[in-house]
Amino acid sequence: MSTLTSVTCNTCLNEACLIKKNCLTAEAEKFIKQRIAFFCKKGQQFIIEGAPVQGLFFIQKGKAKVVQTGINGREQIVRFSKDGEIIGHRGFAVGDQYHISAEALEDTMVCNFSNRVMLEMLKDIPELTYEMMLFYARELNRSETKVRKIAQMTVRERVVDTLLYIDRKFGHTNQLLNLQLSRQEIADFSGTTEEQVIRILSMLKKEGLIRSVGKKIGIAELQKMKNEISEHNYYLAS
DNA sequence: GCATTAATTGGTC
DNA sequence: GACCAATTAATGC
Numbered sequence: 001m002s003t004l005t006s007v008t009c010n011t012c013l014n015e016a017c018l019i020k021k022n023c024l025t026a027e028a029e030k031f032i033k034q035r036i037a038f039f040c041k042k043g044q045q046f047i048i049e050g051a052p053v054q055g056l057f058f059i060q061k062g063k064a065k066v067v068q069t070g071i072n073g074r075e076q077i078v079r080f081s082k083d084g085e086i087i088g089h090r091g092f093a094v095g096d097q098y099h100i101s102a103e104a105l106e107d108t109m110v111c112n113f114s115n116r117v118m119l120e121m122l123k124d125i126p127e128l129t130y131e132m133m134l135f136y137a138r139e140l141n142r143s144e145t146k147v148r149k150i151a152q153m154t155v156r157e158r159v160v161d162t163l164l165y166i167d168r169k170f171g172h173t174n175q176l177l178n179l180q181l182s183r184q185e186i187a188d189f190s191g192t193t194e195e196q197v198i199r200i201l202s203m204l205k206k207e208g209l210i211r212s213v214g215k216k217i218g219i220a221e222l223q224k225m226k227n228e229i230s231e232h233n234y235y236l237a238s
Numbered sequence: 239g240c241a242t243t244a245a246t247t248g249g250t251c
Numbered sequence: 252g253a254c255c256a257a258t259t260a261a262t263g264c
Contacts, residue, residue: 194244195247195252215245
């Protein structure tokens with residue numbers, strides 16, 4: 001089944017993780033010890049919309065999507081997360097319940113620090129606080145860019161943009177994206193419907209801009225794909 | 239192999 | 252460009 005095992009912060013490979021980067025001092029050890037790590041099967045939700053906020057989550061190893069449910073049950077994927085990244089930061093310290101849910105896109109190990117531990121850490125470790133501040137600022141910028149994109153880009157441009165984003169963020173092997181998503185998930189991230197995504201993907205394939213092997217999708221003509229959205233050069237790696 | 243889920247296609251508003 | 256319905260492909264059990 002899965003070979004995922006829990007590691008300590010000391011042996012963790014996520015050098016970009018804010019905890020790993022800033023909390024390996026002797027003084028911080030008492031906080032690190034209170035970390036809770038757990039395993040999530042693919043498809044399993046580990047943050048549920050409406051549930052009380054319980055600190056911050058970090059992806060130790062794996063991939064997850066963060067989803068917000070709209071009016072008529074339509075979902076909007078807010079972000080994708082991979083190793084070392086933070087989830088649940090918007091509800092943290094502000095709301096008492098989550099307005100998003102998070103689900104593992106593959107077998108994933110997740111780390112969690114409770115509200116109490118997290119707040120104590122932020123008070124005690126200025127380097128962590130500083131980096132968290134920068135992180136929040138970048139996230140705000142990213143989120144505003146996303147709103148603009150959905151408002152101004154056509155559906156085709158949004159789908160192309162999504163594929164380019166997945167490629168930037170998760171990379172590719174053998175010209176196939178490392179993150180495999182359903183048509184519905186691509187739609188939920190692009191802000192459109194599954195049917196539109198299916199039609200646009202088959203058009204892009206016919207035009208030779210993308211390719212596919214089985215269910216996997218790959219970008220065949222990177223420059224042409226970028227040209228598709230070149231009028232919208234908010235290239236903020238959002 | 240059967241049953242549920244995902245993908246596709248065509249049509250309507 | 253969204254929503255709905257019908258068909259087909261893929262996948263889980």
